[in-house]
Amino acid sequence: MTGISRRGVIAGLGATSLAAPFINRRAFAQSGDAIKIGVVTALSGPQEFIGNFVLSGCQIAVDQINAAGGVLGRQLALEIRDDRANPAEASAAARELIGLGANLQIGTISSSVALAMGPLMTQEGGVVITCGAGTEKLNHENYNEHVFRPGDGPYMRMRAQARLMAERQPEVTSWTGLVPDHEYGRTTWAVYVDGLLQFYPEIAKADPEILDPIIVPYGAGDYRTFVTQAARSQAQGIYNSTYGGDSVTLFQQAKPFQLFKDRVLMDSANEFIVAGALKGDTPGHWTGIHWYHETNKGNPLSDQLYDDYVKKTGNTQPMGWVSEAHAGIYAYAKAIEKSGKSDTDAVIAGLKGLEWDTATGKRLMRAEDNQAIKDVELIYIEPDASGPLGYKVTDYVKVDGNTVIEPPTPGEPMTLRKPS
């Protein structure tokens, strides 16, 4: 899958990469030309895995929009840069693209890159749409009107997960977490706890018991010490916010200890990453996902996105970041149509309060804090040793975004319930 898309990308970029840096910037701003959208995302380093999905989503959306006649009669064109998940590289790329006339940008995955983009875009006069950057500071402490998040914020995602547990597993009242030792890991756990403390009393009519989470290092090769600690916990439910290869290693090493055998496992954001690696050894678990094509069957945008993705890559199990990028490009298209112009101020005005159709249904870009209100999707994955993938999705749900999102408080830190 990745090999194919990469080769395609390299071939496609051969020409643009040679574009001279010294070309007069006014040459690009003429109307009638294509509207340039800059894709600055992780295309090397540890987040390359996600960056590839983001890139595919952007390319599919642009092809679809162009095939349907473009925006205000103009075509969309992508300029692609690798940010190596590093704020300095991202800054250089974002500034360069603005110089080339791509004031509209998309693709930020890394939280630290997303936080760096606000002041930069204010200064340089650009807009950026993030694709999976998790940090809550984006629409709180570090809110900046030039940065938009069309997808799940951590507050709505983790609280939706807690709400679902209160509905589906009212008897599972004691919870602990496997929490990676970084800022964002601790935030996800704190928000999940907030959700447990609200929704268990409200829905399950029970007071949840919050046990100390197990803080694990990230990027380690051995998690057995933490697995044995977790295995000794009295908790009936485990919330996992470790990510990627760390989760795969942790779950793999947890198997002999039967850590997840009689416990409910709620995973924050691994989508199909863990299941794709562990296949038949995957423990049954819920996971948050940006978009699952089966959940959205019947939505023409979703069906078309899925078909186009499979046609483009040959991979039949796309992950949700594809739709984040896809929804972001559509948001730009709608905002430009709404305001009639593609300059930065017009697009910001167009994006604020925009209601638009996406592969996951209607979304509303909240004007106060640039955070989209959308449904949160969750899937339940079980092992399926005889199936083609080794695992299968046996349940999927949507949680209404309006029931779990925080009120907009740009500039203020979010406030959370704490266990007494």
Add this chain to the structure above:
Amino acid sequence: MAGDLITILFNAMIWAMATFLVASGLTLVFGILHVLNFSHGGFFMIGGYVAYTVLSMFGADIPLWAYLVAAIVASVAMGGTGVAVDTLVFRRLKSVDGVYVLIATYALLLVCDGVVKLIWGLNYLSVSPPRELLDVIFLGGAILPTFSIFVILSGVVVFLVLDYVLNRTSAGRILQVIAIDPWMAGVVGINVSSVYRWTVITGFALAGLAGGLLVANQSLSPDLAGIFILQAFGVVIVGGMGSVRGAFVASIFLGLVEALSATYLPNYPGVLFFATIALVLIVRPEGLLSRQATT
């Protein structure tokens, strides 16, 4: 309580032996050639991927013999790569400052990452332990997975074999002589360049072997090299650079530090590990068991 103690010791030993498997080739090459090989982690990673490819023929149900064969295939493949690296890099840089070799091995690490992405892609992969090693043993309230015992035994066996070869055979004695004074070794008629070559081959083969033996121990991704290389560096530094025995002792020592810090300082993973390394360097800058005198 007894169960806790056993669990801590056992977890320390798995960490220790997994790290030792990676560090053994690193410290061997350092001891003889005085080359700190950044790319060692990269070749360990490729060894893991080679074993993965071999084992993917067996599906989810892997017999133990196949697992061992895959590890040997990985080992041979990396040993062969060692010939190429020795010819193309180490030999050509023999006469220049050590820093050039250091930066060349760092460049090789980047190349390893790139090669893995081109051949195996970006997906996270994993391999199940062999079917004979899926059980657990209960001991005094502790749960000991048999695959973990296999990892520990592999580390011990590799150490014993290396230690025997280095200290009880004539080849080992020649190595000791070269490590201390390669010029004198040349004078007394030892083919130093050929010994260097075989040392590099052995070091790389050990990296491949470690990759194969540990392929079911953790996930496979292009990040794998980075995960193990700092751990292995720590072991090599603390053990006394170039000493296989030192690396063995240091890996157990740092394994205990890791297990204890995870148990008693759960909020600060990693801090105690590097603090211990720094402390050891202050108290015994030459490492626990040093073969080289640091000047």
Add this chain to the structure above:
Amino acid sequence: MTIARVRPAIFFSLLALLVAGALIVPHVANRGVVFLSGVVAINVVFGIAFNLAFAKAGILSFGNAMFFAVGAYCAGYLITQQNHLPFVVILLAAAGCGGLLALVTGLLALRRASGVYFAVITLAVGALVHVLIMKLNFLGRNDGLVGVNRPIIDLGLVELDLARGDAYYYFIIASCALLVTLMWVLWSNRFGRSLQGVKSDPMRASFLGIDIDRKRLIALVLSGSITALAGAIYAPWAQIVTPELAHWSFSTMPLLFTLLGGSAFFLGPAVGAILFGLLDYATRSLIGISDLLVGGLLLAVVLSVPGGVLGLLGSLLARVRAPSSPRREGRA
């Protein structure tokens, strides 16, 4: 390996050329290129500061990222939390922190280890600093420090607002030129020559009554504090400071610049940093193969031109000048 001396006339004309080139950039190129050339200018200082300790005193440090990060974090923290402080004070504080860290590292390790051993020790200390930065709340943990604004310099009569337009870029060029000049003085004066003596023949140097350890320690502290200054200048340029700056892989950058340009030349790391910047720019959208490309290129340079680009030019020049006696250049 001999170390090339640079005559003042040649040095200042080369520096003037570089500065002039840097000053033209904002007028002809787009914002991204301006940003990158600011980074390149800082990298020039980063590289030469490394090479000052490496080529002159034989100190191979694999922890220069920690000096850079300490400077950047110091500036970032003071700008975001104590913004009443004059920027010059902030820069001096950053240089002091970097120097102090270098002093501690040097006292711990320099007397006991040299060469690759010292490199490995600095690698371990650097890893500890990296871990600590990610644990400290007041340094923003993993997210780093955001909103590091460009300062206003109050010169009594006039105020320089560095946040406006390209002002901070010109400030970078000016301060980097100043630092390069300072390092050139250190490189060529008596101190530099005595370091040279320490490196090439420590026995003789100690007979001559030179305190070798002290000299090496001073070289490391100078290198560390200038590197920290480079970091402090960098912080308001990127406007964000993150733990990546302290990661060990960032410590390979000054080494790379030095080897690429040629460690025997004062301006070698400068040439290396500029070439690397150009290369980075040329390959910016060849995504997916950047590891392979950078690794392969680095390997090629180290293997085929171990003297760096300037070394290669030097030997080519020597061949042109003395075609009849090629032997001489082999010995130079």
